[in-house]
Amino acid sequence: MKHTLIHLNSSPYSSLACKEGLDLALVLATFEQPVDLCLSGAALAILTDNQNPTAEQGKNLHKLLDGLEFYDIENIFIEKHHSWLSNQPTWQGIQLLNEAEWQTMFSQYQQVFRF
Structure with missing residues (x-):
């Protein structure tokens, strides 16, 4: 069984890339494929609590994070040096x-997808 890493690097609301990456993670997990996530760059904005996207920007992707445990997606990685996260409700x-x-x-992964 292949273990997959999905690397989210795009802004969550400037394109559909982040949403598509999260959707892929959920689909893989639904079919019991092991999947982990890592976030960097503009995608780190998903972690902040104070999101209020407009209708054009789509759904609040932050709300999807709490449901990841139901899909057995437990590993979500970021680099330690992102100190701005300590100043935000995350x-x-x-x-x-x-x-x-x-x-x-x-x-360490057989498949890596970057969005």
Whole structure:
């Protein structure tokens, strides 16, 4: 069974890329495929509580995070150096990785998708 990493790097509301990445994670997990998520760049905005997207921007993707545990998606990684997250009300289900752990993480998966 292949273990998949989905790397979200796009802004959650400027395109459909982040939503499509989350949708892929949910589909894989529905079919009992092991999947983990990692977030970087503009996708880190998903973690903040104070989101209020317009109708044109789509759904509030932050609300999907609490449902990930029902799909057995338990590993959501970010790099430790994102200090701006400590000043924001954020979702608590993330695992912080140092730079070396972040770099080696990508080689530990059979499939990596980037959105």
